[in-house]
Amino acid sequence: MHANVSPENLSRLFKKKGLNSLPTLTGHRDIMVMPLALLEKSMNKKISLLLKDNRILEGRLAGYDDYMNMVLEDTEERTADQTRRLGTVILRGNNVVSIAPL
Secondary structure, eight states: OOTTOOHHHHHHHHHHTTOOEEEOTTSOEEEOOOHHHHHHHTTTSEEEEEETTSOEEEEEEEEEOTTOOEEEEEEEEEOSSOEEEEEEEEEOGGGEEEEEEO
16 A cells, blocks of 8 residues: 555545455455544444553543544553553554454
């Protein structure tokens, strides 16, 4: 992929070609969900975030912005060794690898 291709342009390109999904390594198509659309649908619901350092945060999404900075409430941090209650967390979006609704 070219460095100057934004998610918005990629989405427009797929829609223009009549595609709603990206091919996977197996050749099958999975539904492509844009991150901000997923965050919008997940407001006030529980989500799980995988962070760059392999920690997992689970909490209720209280807010987000266009940079995917997020506010999670009732948050728990999970590592391979332990689970900790963190409460309210403000998370910078560039630390997030994946987002999953719970």
